[in-house]
Amino acid sequence: MSNVDLSAKIPNNVDLSQDKRLLRALEQWQPDYLKWWQEMGPTDFQDKDIWLRTAVSVDAEGWANFDYVKMPDYRWGIFLADPVPDRRIGFGDNIGQPAWQVVPGEHRNVLRRLIVTQGDTEPASVEQQRLLGHTAPSLYDLRSLFQVNVEEGRHLWAMVYLLHSQFGRDGREEAEELLQRRSGNPDKPRILGAFNAPVDNWLDFFMFTMFTDRDGKYQLLALSESGFDPLSRTTRFMLTEEAHHMFVGETGVERVVQRSAELMKLDPNEDVRKQGGIPLDMVQRYLNLWFALSLDLFGGEISSNAASFFANGLKGRYKEDSYEDHRALRETYRMVVPKDGVAAEEDVPLRNAMNEVLRDAYIEDCQRGVDRWNKRLVEAGVSPRLRLPSKRFYRHIGLYADMPFDMDGGLLTRQGWEKRKGEWLPTDEDRAYVATLQKPVLEPGQIANWIARPARGIKGLPFEYEYVRLG
Numbered sequence: 332m333s334n335v336d337l338s339a340k341i342p343n344n345v346d347l348s349q350d351k352r353l354l355r356a357l358e359q360w361q362p363d364y365l366k367w368w369q370e371m372g373p374t375d376f377q378d379k380d381i382w383l384r385t386a387v388s389v390d391a392e393g394w395a396n397f398d399y400v401k402m403p404d405y406r407w408g409i410f411l412a413d414p415v416p417d418r419r420i421g422f423g424d425n426i427g428q429p430a431w432q433v434v435p436g437e438h439r440n441v442l443r444r445l446i447v448t449q450g451d452t453e454p455a456s457v458e459q460q461r462l463l464g465h466t467a468p469s470l471y472d473l474r475s476l477f478q479v480n481v482e483e484g485r486h487l488w489a490m491v492y493l494l495h496s497q498f499g500r501d502g503r504e505e506a507e508e509l510l511q512r513r514s515g516n517p518d519k520p521r522i523l524g525a526f527n528a529p530v531d532n533w534l535d536f537f538m539f540t541m542f543t544d545r546d547g548k549y550q551l552l553a554l555s556e557s558g559f560d561p562l563s564r565t566t567r568f569m570l571t572e573e574a575h576h577m578f579v580g581e582t583g584v585e586r587v588v589q590r591s592a593e594l595m596k597l598d599p600n601e602d603v604r605k606q607g608g609i610p611l612d613m614v615q616r617y618l619n620l621w622f623a624l625s626l627d628l629f630g631g632e633i634s635s636n637a638a639s640f641f642a643n644g645l646k647g648r649y650k651e652d653s654y655e656d657h658r659a660l661r662e663t664y665r666m667v668v669p670k671d672g673v674a675a676e677e678d679v680p681l682r683n684a685m686n687e688v689l690r691d692a693y694i695e696d697c698q699r700g701v702d703r704w705n706k707r708l709v710e711a712g713v714s715p716r717l718r719l720p721s722k723r724f725y726r727h728i729g730l731y732a733d734m735p736f737d738m739d740g741g742l743l744t745r746q747g748w749e750k751r752k753g754e755w756l757p758t759d760e761d762r763a764y765v766a767t768l769q770k771p772v773l774e775p776g777q778i779a780n781w782i783a784r785p786a787r788g789i790k791g792l793p794f795e796y797e798y799v800r801l802g
């Protein structure tokens with residue numbers, strides 16, 4: 332196991348103290364980061380003690396250590412998964428060659444772009460969620476929010492480390508710009524669409540961590556296959572943190588759904604709204620929105636960029652090991668391609684369909700989550716079920732961008748879409764209603780009426796534990 336220097340100003344397991352130039356550059360960036368955190372991180376609560384986990388080493392036991400900490404004192408650091416000895420590039424045209432320890436000149440710009448695009452999502456999500464602390468449905472949830480926030484901050488550190496250590500002056504400039512863009516700001520927006528969408532209530536937050544963080548997981552999985560070894564090791568460690576974010580989302584929606592089912596049972600007309608809960612058809616509309624926004628993050632269905640990332644060994648497939656043909660030159664991918672208003676099937680060379688291959692793995696994972704939510708509905712004895720919309724629904728990028736597909740992927744007229752979109756996407760009225768439920772419940776052991784308690788607390792502690800000390 333690699334040594335973690337925890338006493339350093341910047342905790343790390345990359346021997347930062349041995350590289351004075353890099354250390355200086357990162358120590359210069361650190362105050363700018365903290366300034367950004369104060370300005371754009373969670374509002375208030377910065378002086379409160381929060382029961383957070385933080386890495387003290389990167390092995391199985393040490394990476395998740397729990398204690399009370401104030402967020403600005405969180406030990407944001409640089410942690411890479413341990414190196415795999417004699418690691419080789421596992422796919423594409425350079426298969427079998429030693430993995431690169433230094434960024435290769437011919438792929439420098441592309442890798443920088445990949446790292447910046449990933450890096451930009453991390454502070455963006457913190458910005459999107461900065462007001463949610465005021466309306467947390469319980470202390471347990473408040474703590475989950477802050478845990479996610481500080482770890483997204485650390486993910487930014489992870490990408491900034493790569494920029495500073497491998498990309499010289501350009502990298503340092505990019506690292507500064509990562510602190511200057513702002514989610515939802517029309518003049519200096521974040522790079523990707525979903526990271527500019529408002530997350531202004533807890534249903535959005537749970538859908539975001541379920542669907543949008545899960546896109547992050549699949550991007551990280553694809554990058555962890557990279558022949559650029561520092562990127563692979565960084566993303567492998569990030570994945571350990573990411574898993575918790577999706578747990579927050581998946582169980583968050585699950586608890587909403589469970590509570591809605593309970594309230595249906597309580598009401599003589601199964602009127603969840605009357606009982607102060609979120610009706611399941613409304614949950615479905617939020618699901619549709621965040622699923623579609625998140626699908627866009629994978630990029631176009633047919634992509635020459637994706638093909639060259641793969642060919643050059645920069646970005647692999649989910650579980651590349653499980654494939655036989657690591658060059659992906661022989662196969663094709665059949666997809667539905669709209670042409671002149673008709674949907675025709677087309678065989679696309681596999682390398683050009685790599686975004687779609689990753690998107691499919693993601694959808695399968697999302698479906699597993701939806702199945703779990705439906706199990707709760709079955710157990711509760713209510714009849715509605717949730718489902719994923721078609722991957723053509725409400726897309727803004729790729730083959731199906733801005734075309735009026737319904738939830739099942741059927742093509743509507745523009746007029747038909749306008750008439751029915753309120754059935755499928757959150758309406759102003761939905762938003763206004765969900766907003767009325769956003770009232771903080773911050774007494775230990777208490778929970779808002781619209782969401783069920785979690786099955787268990789954090790790390791063996793009860794739900795009633797004082798996860799955030801507000802006093």
Ligand SMILES: [Fe+2]
Nearest residue numbers: 453483486547
């Ligand atoms: Fe992240």
Ligand SMILES: [Fe+2]
Nearest residue numbers: 544547573576
């Ligand atoms: Fe995340």
